[in-house]
Amino acid sequence: MPEYPEGAALNRQHQPNPSAAPVQRLRVRYAKRGRLRFTSHRDIARTFERALRRAGVPMAYSQGFNPHPKVSWANAAPTGVASEAEYVEVQVVEEVEPEALRAALDAALPPGLDILEIVQSGGGNLPERIDASRWRIELPGVSPDRLEFAVAALLSATSVEVERLTKDGKRLLDVRPALVSAQVDGHSSDAGHDAPGLSQPCGILMTVVRQTTPTVRPDDVLSALRVVADLVPPVPAKATRMAQGRLEDDGNLVDPLSPDRVTED
DSSP states (O other), rough: OOOOTTTTTGGGGGOOOOOSSOOOOEEEEEEEEEGGGOOHHHHHHHHHHHHHHHHTTOBOHHHOSSBOOOOOEEEEEOOOOEEEEEEEEEEEEEEHHHHHHHHHHHHHOOEEEEEEEEEEEOSSSGGGOOOEEEEEEEETTHHHHHHHHHHHOOOOOOOOOOEEEEETEEEEEOOOGGEEEEEEOTTTGGGGGTTTOOSOOEEEEEEEEEEOSSSSHHHHHHHHHHHHHHOSSSOOEEEEEEEEEEEOTTEEEEOOOHHHHHHHO
């Protein structure tokens, strides 16, 4: 397997044949931070594909009249939401060293899209390893006590329907079945300093949400808090996905890349 200097283009000099069969699948965990959280998934996908070309990654392509690089996304976060745990899989026609690819691809992406880890696939289906997400939701101007009251009301309910605006109009969505756990961060009283110009306390909600169809998003959880407890933050909340993975019986999430790391060892 060839190795490349950190930050350098991968295998550009070999000019691999993009129509060749894939010889390696690589799974990428990346973060979406800062202003990039307001970028749509479509734009992120385009940026990612441009970065793959810029880094000289020997990508495999689909066949047909309009071939596309073989890039598969898993449960992308919605627009306006930050994330520390986004996943994508790429297929290449020549083997590359994962850490060299991580460095080169990270250098080719704009600040805010940060490549955290790349591992070689050990087989199986990546999306099947993801059935829940852990979210951190900051609510500036909402005291922890007020948030705890609202969360208790939400957890005690058996059904909480909220309205979501879709391209086909408004639809009702029951949030409660997807909500695995929810608790207020014990250190949230100091979090208000993270919000510019805001000296009030900031409640922080940590919640695990099961992946359902349709997907329950952080804004749906906030709408549910408004329904059950009339909780409306005075300024927009900030949501960050902290982890994704397979949900265990005890409520913990199994890292979707764990089996691949075991295979590499």
